[in-house]
Amino acid sequence: MSRFSPFSRSPSKRFAQPVAEVLGRADAFAPLRAGVEQIAAMERDLAQLLPDYLATSVEPGFIKDGTLVLFAAHNALAARLRHLEPRLVTDLQARGWALNALRIRVRPQSVKEPPQPKQARMTPAGAVALHELSETLPPSPLQQALAKMAARHLKRS
Template identity: 30%
Template sequence: MSTPFTPSRPPYRINIKRGRPVMGATGAGDFLRSNDKISPLLPTIQRHLSLQKDCGAILPPIFDTCEVMQLADGLLTLSAPNAALATKLKQQCPKLLSSLQERGWQINAVRIKVQVRRVVEKAPPVKQLALSGKALQAFSTLEQNLENTSQNTDLLAALSRLLERHQQQKK
């Protein structure tokens, strides 16, 4: 079992329950700058974040779900979550390339990779609408007084379902 890294000035606090170092918000930057193995990555990370921000400013609606993967030898590699978005992004490559060059980036080509991410779908929200007794009575009266014609069948079915659902919620 390896021991945790402890710099001369600890930029972290100790988690009492687990006894492991936990990075603090203010100490994370100090830790990255003081660690010899990680500090060379800091300029690359900052460059990628700046490039991500510029790409997002140039193509805001498209670039929301895309990410900068790599910038090496004048080749910018971007990731797109699906093929459809990759195609749209590919159509915007000339605009993106010229705009980035105007902003001072030394980029000659753009490559797009499709990288599907596992998306956890949220459950649809449960409706919390509660109709008053007066409203339910009005819908019930409408259902009873509405003519039973072919034009009204869908409306009658919808009113019936609405009234049944709200009767069940009351119970």
């Protein structure tokens, strides 16, 4: 028994569609479409007005009663935005945005997974060559590091 209705399209024929296209199909989505377009326009303006390190970590929210809510990735960026607030409000008003103030909120971004530790692989022949090289060098930090690396890789093989 299939989990899809016999009257629905087959799942293999479905494809991703742009949000604007989906929202443009019905008048019921008009307010939502206007909100999406407003946020996209605000993102473009903020990207032009803010320094690069801020623009990539700040997301616009909604405008209510003349106050724009901006979401910063962490407290340090929020503090920097508060210093830029008067100039930013003036610049946004000059671009036609009807706002009088900013409200800055902190919305932490999801934590990225730390990179996996390197798992270097060395052939037994390479480990032997590295060990022989370390024996020919005079005592030094380089000689010790090469001997340690060779010993670690010789132990594995």
